[in-house]
Amino acid sequence: MNTKIITDADGFLSIREDWERLAEQDPDATYYSTFEFNYSWWQTFGGDKNKELFILCHYRDNVMVAIAPLMIRVIDKKIVKCRVLSFLGKGDYFNFIIDSSKFKSSTIIRELMNTVEEHSGRWDKVELTHLRMDTQLLKYLMRHDRYSKHTEYLTSCARINSDDYCSYADFEKEMLSTKLRRKRVKLQDDTGYRFRVVTGSQSEDMYDKIAHIHQLEKKYLNEVKGRHERGSLFEDKNNEHFLKRLFKGNDKILFFYLESEDGEIIIYKCCYLYRNVLYGWNTGYSPKFSHYHGISDVLLMEMVESLFHSSCTKQIDFGAGTYSWKFRWTNRFSVSYSFIMWNESSQQSRLLRLLIQSREIVRAFKGLKNAL
Secondary structure, three states, rough: OOOEEEEHHHHHHOOHHHHHHHHOOOOOOOOHHHHHHHHHHHHHHHOOOOOOEEEEEEEEEEEEEEEEEEEOOOOOOOEEEEEEEEOOOOOOOOEEEEEOOOOOOOHHHHHHHHHHHHHHHHOOOOOOOOOOEOOOOHHHHHOOOOOHHHEEOOOOOOEEEEHHHOOOOHHHHHHOOHHHHHHHHHHHHHOEEEEEEEOOOOOOOHHHHHHHHHHHHHHHHHHHHEEEEEEEEHHOOOHHHHHHHHHOOOOOOOEEEEEOOOOOOEEEEEEEEEEEEEEEEEEEOOOHHHHOOHHHHHHHHHHHHHHHOOOOOEEEEEOOOHHHHOOOOOOOEEEEEEEEEEEEEEEEEEEHHHHHHHHHHHHHHHHHHHOO
């Protein structure tokens, strides 16, 4: 029984076969757990000098039975630097990847966390976020006498499951209003739209199409609607490199969109497909069709109806965020938590926490002064 720590890209690539095997065996795995997602992300963002791999690989009888896909990122606060141990990548669900067919998950997680603690000289804070409520990792943390107090509610993820209904008609009857259904009819009458689905392996230029639309939407919201806070992730060169690398030839990337009679994309939704679940990732619409209220509702209706005719997809996950519009579509949701633990023995950790507390006191004082 031993745990190996991978800190370089060559070591990362060398465990691909084991990683993919473990992800297939772990019922808690999501698309964000896959090797292709994490390795593509690291290929793009791993060149940052403030990021270092810290992947834990746990072995039993010389066979890898678990991976903790972690990294150490340095946050420079000018006065002090904070070394944060966190998950690789960016997404809505993160987890350790475990084969529990022969050994208890809790025993394996204990060994992984022991390794984290043994290397406390390398981090000032552990920050593990987006831990889904029904995973073995969260259960372990919640039951642990020391770790439980560092585990808190983070967000919720709404999800539609077609198995909850006998047919699309039953779903429509229970969840959709007459007003909502009329939007679909009106848009169809006015635009003659077609509902399309393509994968990353079927369309090499889909990235460029949705990037263009998303940036047009951002410009429209900034200049016409005055929503200057709205940005576009497609304007970031690193994101562009990451997404193009991930999308290329990837049949797990699905683009759902409405297309006008002239072949223009009205609105799109990009999803990751993994184990019959569509993980919603990004949506954008063409400002040309902004006068139609509810085009996003129409696209979702088409997507949900397609679930009932699909053999490979049964669920749509709306991703993290407790927005009311998500819960108008479903009664099903999961809760995610975060685990944040400071290193009590780290001088940098103590200094940073003191600075944070001082800032909070100043803010509270200003708030009290304004109230008076």
